[in-house]
Amino acid sequence: MRRLLLVPLAWMLAGCPVDFQGWGGMKQQPKALPYRENTFFADERAMRQPPAGTVPRDRRGKDRFFLTGRDTPDGGYVETIPLTLTTERVESGQRSFDIYCATCHGVLGDGVAQVARNMGLREPPSLVDLPAYPDGYYYDVMTQGYGLMPSYADKLTPEQRWAVVAYVRALQASQRARLEDVPPEARPQLEKEGTP
Template sequence: MKRRLLTVTATVTLLLSGCSVDWQGWAGMKQQSKALPYRESGFFSDDRAMRQPPPGTVPRDRRGKDRFFLLGKDGPDGGFVEGNPLTLTREVVENGAESFEVYCAVCHGVLGDGRAQVARNMGLREPPSLVDLPPHPDGYYYEVISRGYGLMAGYEEKLTPEQRWAVVAYVRALQESQRARLEDVPPEARPLLLKEGTP
């Protein structure tokens, strides 16, 4: 009986210690100082509450994925990888198209040709046409999408690595579609294209 009473007392004490009850000068967890996201914090020398991950650490969502997949670079020299690590399927390209239309088409145009209202309104420099770029490896496009380039912001925080690689696949599809000749189209699809091109 005595043991049970001690257990109940200890449990109640632990539960109350997390409440905002002022017990012996301790106001509980509700009143403790804490760092809130995007707020200042005098605890750190740069006065920022949000911290960068320690060097060499890997976020949980990136465990088990190699450098090639996460950075678009490979080898000791850190050169860009040539190919896309995703298995290219229609679904992957369509997923890339969805992300492209949300994040990229506003500036680069729906066809990737740089023709967009936002692009026309940019005073400093218009976004380039993605279909007229010099040849680059897939890893280069992945890094630009991740980290940004020039005035373009990076989308590493908005798109997962899989989504960024899917956008790369879609950009490649856009490039091929804009450079394709009628002879490159499968014979069964040519009548449809010819019909659409007729006034």
Template sequence: MRRALGGLLLAGVLGGCSVDFQGWAGMKDQPKGLPFRENAFFADGRTMREPPPDTVPRSRRGVSRRFLTGREAPDAGYVEELPLALTRELVEGGQGSYDIYCAACHGVLGDGVSPVARNMGLREPPSLVDLPEYEDGYVYAVISEGYGLMPGYAEKLTPTQRWAVVAYMRALRESQRARLEDVPAEARARLLQEGVP
């Protein structure tokens, strides 16, 4: 009796399973529009629809093209200077992102010295503190779109975070070329007391 009951229960469970499974297969194979497939329902024969003219993505409302691309216009030059206020908070945020996403290759100091750099056979990540004087928008575009063997970071960093990395790179660069005379007088005395490396 017990065994019979067990068998009945098992059959019930398996039966349930197979019904479920068929249901899923049915859903999977039903007629539906996939993004890049043809679609006879629409006049243009495509499944993907065009957004109505002048549609503005909500995430980009109020943000200019130069802020998003680092370029003055599609075929024009790069934005010369950071298009947002340079604050300590911005630079520190940039340092956070730099240390996570860039330092592994370009080195914590930006000098191109890192275990990854030593082992990258095809092309070593260059020192970022010795690059020629680029516009801020150029560096922003490299971070967004990538450069040669380097991947872009648009999916990992928001536009503001990318500009923050640009700001931090400037700070890194300055930190390694600053002379004692560049330091404000009051801080200079402190540095001399503590000893300048």
């Protein structure tokens, strides 16, 4: 009977903030908190620089072309998207584009957006009218940022950035398409709608 009474008592005490031997529990233990001073280290910073050459776990097994958009260490861009393009991938690129890119570059990628109109210093360019850059260039701009555009590497994974590149390519193709580029079975519908 005593053992049965000890079980609920032990269970209750396990949930209580008990100070064993003056330690103060887990909340009061010595530890380094981010962005705080730490006199243990010579530079007095709690946050440590990772050792040179450290690779984050999510990048293991992925090649440099996929992660950087460059095919040589000295600068050349990857010419094509290093992923298998599927409808789902392009649609996910559209979702990311609509969230992060369309506010400045416009829903059609043509640079027509309210944010773009309010930017007095320099309006974002039309992605449709850009010169023929390789796919790696667009990926690198999203990763590193360019001019007033910040990096989106912290918001979009490498896969998501490549999906956005695929969607930008689809936007460019759709905005530059002529009636002759449309499959013959779809042309009557477009002609009926008055598309030039």
